[in-house]
Amino acid sequence: xxxxxxxxxxxxxxxxxxxxxxxxxxxxxxxxxxxxxxxxxxxxxxxxxxxxxxxxxxxxxxxxxxxxxxxxxxxxxxxxxxxxxxxxxxxxxxxxxxxxxxxxxxxxxxxxxxxxxxxxxxxxxxxxxxxxxxxxxxxxxxxxxxxxxxxxxxxxxxxxxxxxxxxxxxxxxxxxxxxxxxxxxxxxxxxxxxxxxxxxxxxxxxxxxxxxxxxxxxxxxxxxxxxxxxxxxxxxxxxxxxxxxxxxxxxxxxxxxxxxxxxxxxxxxxxxxxxxxxxxxxxxxxxxxxxxxxxxxxxxxxxxxxxxxxxxxxxxxxxxxxxxxxxxxxxxxxxxxxxxxxxxxxxxxxxxxxxxxxxxxxxxxxxxxxxxxxxxxxxx
Amino acid sequence: xxxxxxxxxxxxxxxxxxxxxxxxxxxxxxxxxxxxxxxxxxxxxxxxxxxxxxxxxxxxxxxxxxxxxxxxxxxxxxxxxxxxxxxxxxxxxx
Numbered sequence: 001x002x003x004x005x006x007x008x009x010x011x012x013x014x015x016x017x018x019x020x021x022x023x024x025x026x027x028x029x030x031x032x033x034x035x036x037x038x039x040x041x042x043x044x045x046x047x048x049x050x051x052x053x054x055x056x057x058x059x060x061x062x063x064x065x066x067x068x069x070x071x072x073x074x075x076x077x078x079x080x081x082x083x084x085x086x087x088x089x090x091x092x093x094x095x096x097x098x099x100x101x102x103x104x105x106x107x108x109x110x111x112x113x114x115x116x117x118x119x120x121x122x123x124x125x126x127x128x129x130x131x132x133x134x135x136x137x138x139x140x141x142x143x144x145x146x147x148x149x150x151x152x153x154x155x156x157x158x159x160x161x162x163x164x165x166x167x168x169x170x171x172x173x174x175x176x177x178x179x180x181x182x183x184x185x186x187x188x189x190x191x192x193x194x195x196x197x198x199x200x201x202x203x204x205x206x207x208x209x210x211x212x213x214x215x216x217x218x219x220x221x222x223x224x225x226x227x228x229x230x231x232x233x234x235x236x237x238x239x240x241x242x243x244x245x246x247x248x249x250x251x252x253x254x255x256x257x258x259x260x261x262x263x264x265x266x267x268x269x270x271x272x273x274x275x276x277x278x279x280x281x282x283x284x285x286x287x288x289x290x291x292x293x294x295x296x297x298x299x300x301x302x303x304x305x306x307x308x309x310x311x312x313x314x315x316x317x318x319x320x321x322x323x324x325x326x327x328x329x330x331x332x333x334x335x336x337x338x339x340x341x342x343x344x345x346x347x348x349x350x351x352x353x354x355x356x357x358x359x360x361x362x363x364x365x366x367x368x369x370x371x372x373x374x375x376x377x378x379x380x
Numbered sequence: 381x382x383x384x385x386x387x388x389x390x391x392x393x394x395x396x397x398x399x400x401x402x403x404x405x406x407x408x409x410x411x412x413x414x415x416x417x418x419x420x421x422x423x424x425x426x427x428x429x430x431x432x433x434x435x436x437x438x439x440x441x442x443x444x445x446x447x448x449x450x451x452x453x454x455x456x457x458x459x460x461x462x463x464x465x466x467x468x469x470x471x472x473x474x
Contacts, residue, residue: 067417092401094412094413118399155396157414
């Protein structure tokens with residue numbers, strides 16, 4: 001998911017310092033805020049092989065990559081995860097596992113530790129078993145708590161990631177208390193961002209401005225109380241403050257994502273933008289994809305920026321915001337991100353926030369991330 | 381000068397789970413940790429290289445002064461400042 005809070009503000013000197021490998025879109029969960037493509041099920045047959053992933057890792061290291069995230073889908077569903085972690089670690093990459101915790105056994109955690117894994121990010125949605133299980137569409141709560149225990153037992157540094165939305169926002173306080181008790185060093189309260197499944201379900205998932213402000217105050221109280229023992233990442237989401245996020249630290253600036261089928265992208269959502277040419281590591285070298293491909297050059301740097309961005313004093317800070325969001329909300333990926341108050345289409349965002357606060361409105365059911373929950377056949 | 385005295389006597393070491401190493405492609409020492417990375421400037425790299433939990437800050441300063449002669453005051457001041465900042469950021473523990 002595009003990160004607003006990776007704590008990263010550095011000049012990559014044109015190198016893909018940060019690599020995300022989406023090993024698979026297969027997942028035992030059905031989260032309604034998932035950022036995977038709506039047609040995720042179509043990728044199951046075209047996943048890269050172990051040798052192909054190793055070539056990606058090798059080429060990325062040669063290009064200057066330092067940080068590596070194994071993500072998905074659920075990366076634990078790949079039987080070769082340990083082998084890929086070991087290979088990446090040998091190359092000198094800092095390996096992060098981003099997991100739902102489902103499928104994480106004591107044995108597997110030990111094998112991953114031995115392979116050189118450095119860090120685990122675990123997602124947890126609430127502190128109440130019936131709520132978590134309802135939200136993710138599976139009996140997952142108990143497994144997630146057990147996964148947290150296993151991760152700590154193996155002495156991994158751990159980021160506990162709580163995706164925050166209206167249905168679980170009341171659990172933030174209890175979750176922080178639980179995490180502090182368990183000795184978790186980092187907690188990320190990730191306000192969900194509206195792409196793919198989350199965008200389909202946006203009207204139901206989006207909290208009100210008041211709720212977001214309450215959480216901000218709560219987080220500040222906890223930060224004061226916990227001091228250095230835990231770092232809590234939380235930023236007010238872009239929909240509420242009129243400032244766009246510096247999405248991915250700029251398009252093709254430091255982030256490189258490889259999808260299960262080998263397509264290289266500047267972010268995990270880029271495939272929602274029509275008219276771009278998506279090419280795979282199966283056909284092209286990573287160096288060419290990063291440095292030369294039309295996709296990565298399309299919005300790299302600041303020269304392409306439209307007005308009001310190109311004459312804006314903050315363009316070095318936010319790079320015009322998120323291209324995917326600009327497309328999804330305005331129909332044109334080259335527009336200023338409408339999350340910006342200076343965008344002529346900013347009303348699209350403010351109206352969305354206002355509409356969820358109406359006391360009486362039609363409440364839609366949540367669309368679970370399952371094959372055939374939606375048809376994408378006519379979207380082209 | 382209480383803080384300077386107390387810092388001189390502590391033996392800082394890299395926080396667990398942080399990886400510190402030379403990175404040729406950056407021509408610099410780097411620090412890698414969950415969800416982040418820092419490119420260190422040359423003096424920070426020289427200090428951090430010596431933070432093994434056994435050398436005190438004054439040992440480290442003495443070593444650096446021997447290795448880079450003629451900048452004694454600058455080195456002492458820089459090392460104090462760096463250790464304070466690095467502790468605050470959670471890179472170093474004592």
